[in-house]
Amino acid sequence: MTAIDLPKVICVARARIPTTQGPDIFLHLYSNNKDNKEHLAIVFGEDIRSRSLFQKRSPYETQQDRMIRGAYIGKLYPGRTIADRDDRLNLELKFDPVSGELIYDPATTWDGQHNDTLVRIHSECYTGENAWSARCDCGEQFDRAGKLIACDHEPETGIKGGDGHGVIVYLRQEGRGIGLGEKLKAYNLQDLGADTVQANVLLNHPVDARDFSIGKSILLDLGINNVRLLTNNPDKIEQVEHEHLIKCVERVPMVPIHWQNENEGIDSKEIEGYLRTKIERMGHLLQKPLNLHTHQEQL
Numbered sequence: 001m002t003a004i005d006l007p008k009v010i011c012v013a014r015a016r017i018p019t020t021q022g023p024d025i026f027l028h029l030y031s032n033n034k035d036n037k038e039h040l041a042i043v044f045g046e047d048i049r050s051r052s053l054f055q056k057r058s059p060y061e062t063q064q065d066r067m068i069r070g071a072y073i074g075k076l077y078p079g080r081t082i083a084d085r086d087d088r089l090n091l092e093l094k095f096d097p098v099s100g101e102l103i104y105d106p107a108t109t110w111d112g113q114h115n116d117t118l119v120r121i122h123s124e125c126y127t128g129e130n131a132w133s134a135r136c137d138c139g140e141q142f143d144r145a146g147k148l149i150a151c152d153h154e155p156e157t158g159i160k161g162g163d164g165h166g167v168i169v170y171l172r173q174e175g176r177g178i179g180l181g182e183k184l185k186a187y188n189l190q191d192l193g194a195d196t197v198q199a200n201v202l203l204n205h206p207v208d209a210r211d212f213s214i215g216k217s218i219l220l221d222l223g224i225n226n227v228r229l230l231t232n233n234p235d236k237i238e239q240v241e242h243e244h245l246i247k248c249v250e251r252v253p254m255v256p257i258h259w260q261n262e263n264e265g266i267d268s269k270e271i272e273g274y275l276r277t278k279i280e281r282m283g284h285l286l287q288k289p290l291n292l293h294t295h296q297e298q299l
Contacts, residue, residue: 073085118162118228219246
């Protein structure tokens with residue numbers, strides 16, 4: 001298989017986002033030829049560059065146009081006029097004169113072929129990320145992925161972080177791909193006694209309808225080939241790999257915070273049942289003395 005087999009993605013815009021708890025990130029918005037959703041890449045490291053964003057698209061494109069869409073090197077500042085060169089930092093990008101493609105230079109661009117890059121492939125979860133849900137650990141995993149990418153290592157676990165380099169690919173596939181409305185119906189079925197797997201099936205949906213092919217295309221567009229994948233899901237490891245192009249060189253576990261410190265993280269009967277089902281029914285790589293094989297999601 002080659003990149004031709006994957007969806008085509010184009011980075012439409014990129015912008016620096018100052019964060020409340022860590023370094024600046026660069027938010028990348030992508031279009032694609034597979035669905036009409038706006039998928040995202042949250043990039044740690046100014047030098048991790050989207051090839052489609054930085055490519056010179058026409059002879060009529062101005063340096064101002066490039067800066068506005070985010071195809072600039074270094075930092076923007078009032079009065080700056082050139083996107084491809086930052087005079088203050090003495091950095092400059094080079095491009096193929098025929099194709100307009102970015103020419104790789106280790107002085108300006110992250111080496112994703114030789115460096116192992118910490119990556120989280122994260123599917124949208126409105127309830128866990130925005131509504132303080134204690135039914136799942138999605139919001140906790142999203143926050144922790146950012147902290148791990150930003151740090152050199154995590155003192156509590158000894159996990160090697162990204163030291164400021166890494167990517168969270170944020171895919172708009174709510175509810176393991178069934179959408180928010182169906183997900184809320186599944187929650188009601190769970191309150192009636194079903195587990196998260198049974199609820200999807202009762203609604204005539206697959207257990208997991210997610211597709212990670214767009215995520216792979218985004219990683220390749222960012223020049224990422226060797227991935228340290230933040231996940232507990234063995235299926236995600238297999239789906240993220242792409243022969244000769246993307247290799248998962250390490251699985252970095254996402255152990256629930258409450259399992260490490262009972263005074264922190266999410267503590268609820270719903271989350272225990274949810275994690276139990278992931279272990280028993282979906283084969284997630286977690287170890288914890290839960291009350292397994294109880295055939296019920298709520299204790």
